[in-house]
Amino acid sequence: MSNEKLPSRAENYSEWYNQVIQRAELADYAPVRGCMVVRPYGWSLWENIQQALDSRFKATGHVNAAFPLFIPMSFLEKEKEHVEGFSPELAVVTIGGGEKLEEPLVVRPTSETIIGYMYSKWIKSYRDLPLLINQWGNVVRWEMRTRLFLRTLEFYWQEGHTAHATAKEAEEETLRMLDIYTRFAVEDAAVPVIPGRKSNSEKFAGAVHSYSIEAMMGDTKALQAGTSHLLGQNFAKAFNIQYLDMNNELQYCWTTSWGVSTRFIGAIIMTHGDDQGLILPPRLAPIQVVIVPIYKNDEERARVMPVVDKIRAALGSIRVKVDDRSELTPGFKFNDWEMRGVPLRLEIGPKDVEKGSVMAARRDVPGREGKSFLPQENIASSVGALLDTIQSSLYEKARAFRDSHITDVTNYEALTTAVQDGWAHAWWCGSADCENRVKEETKATTRCIPMQQPGGTGKCAVCGRDANEKVYFARAY
RNA sequence: CGGGGUGUAGCGCAGUUGGCAGCGCACCGCGUUUGGGACGCGGGGGUCGGCGGUUCAAGUCCGCCCACCCCGACCA
Incomplete structure (x- = not known):
């Protein structure tokens, strides 16, 4: 690493x-x-x-x-x-x-x-x-x-x-x-x-x-x-x-x-994924929760670890990893697990032992904003709820991103502009000639004729002839 | 397959006019550290992509080959 x-x-x-x-x-x-x-x-x-x-x-x-x-x-x-x-x-x-x-x-x-x-x-x-x-x-x-x-x-x-x-x-x-x-x-x-x-x-x-x-x-x-x-x-x-x-x-x-x-x-x-690394959806993540114990010395370690074990046990069927590597600092571990996309991190240190809390940090919300204290009581249900929240906000964020990069276009110029940084949603006459022209001039191809159609008819955004279906044009992997 | 590039430690690189093969990170040991990427000291690790040539001497010069990466034509 x-x-x-x-x-x-x-x-x-x-x-x-x-x-x-x-x-x-x-x-x-x-x-x-x-x-x-x-x-x-x-x-x-x-x-x-x-x-x-x-x-x-x-x-x-x-x-x-x-x-x-x-x-x-x-x-x-x-x-x-x-x-x-x-x-x-x-x-x-x-x-x-x-x-x-x-x-x-x-x-x-x-x-x-x-x-x-x-x-x-x-x-x-x-x-x-x-x-x-x-x-x-x-x-x-x-x-x-x-x-x-x-x-x-x-x-x-x-x-x-x-x-x-x-x-x-x-x-x-x-x-x-x-x-x-x-x-x-x-x-x-x-x-x-x-x-x-x-x-x-x-x-x-x-x-x-x-x-x-x-x-x-x-x-x-x-x-x-x-x-x-x-x-x-x-x-x-x-x-x-x-x-x-x-x-x-x-x-x-x-x-x-x-x-x-x-x-x-x-x-x-x-x-x-973001600039910190991977972000995995909780339902599919190999590790849903990583616990990072925090301590300065053996005495603190002896107080912290029993709470870590208790929390891990309380999380039941949730896929949990305890990062007890002694040779690494907590800061390194935070970055490491963020790179690996673990959706939720729990930090447990001396302060949490005293207060009966754990610090939870959401992978999908970077920095202080994504951090909150959870009570150790009922940890399984509060963590489960947080994972559900992460799952749905990941979807919403991705959907909003996608929708903001789809442009409805009605003419060729708008189509070529749209596919530079997004997808073009356009009427298409169905001819391979129109597909080929777009591909040669912009590298974008038809991705699919979506099941969800607006109904009615329109004019092909490439050639202007009659069209009865809308299609997505985009550059593709 | 065409065009361009790179091959030196696990990774990233340096290596002068041909003259003892190095640096950073990673790795191992000991000690101090630990709530956002710690530090000190000590270590281990190499068929310099391969083969051939020139030379007293090749990572370095020459030839051939190989691999990988990037850009184009094909694709879940």
């Missing part, structure tokens, strides 16, 4: 991001270019994300399973758009056990194909549907430029794959999962997101429609934080996923897939 201050976000946002991750010990660079090591603190955060999502999946009838890492090359080639989309970024194994392989094996970039193959074996009848399986795992995509969490060659995620009897059910599933992602982002991560549909040029290779949740980072760039795809019958036809309906007629299934990855950790970092 370095003693030096972080670069400020205003000064160099990407350097701030890289350093926060390393100093907070979320992740480190691996010896292979573009790969990362997720360190215990980062993995613990990921485990909490997994648990929050997994419980929502289970509550909607999904079950977990595990499919292989290796996929025969020929599988990828069965769906035309899919292979075209992914072939530039595949890692391929050509040698196994010292022998050249008969058929190269692809390290999965995503598992639609191999799961489709298995589904064709498992699904015979309408009675087998819907089939609702999720997998937690890792995938590999050989990216050109990489960033910790945001884009690495290998990343961890969950991918849900479902098969349905009708288009309507598949559509409902796609939107149900989009809604689950939205609620996870808002309720668990305190990350405000806009759910919407992707434009044709931004959709998943092989999908009929892709949906995403889009979040605004602290530098106003957009981050796709989760996706849900309606695959139609594309993969069902490529892999013969068929069932007999009630009339004994053979039908193709309708399938979906949806995923959230370790990229979401990047979203949390860049949504909540």
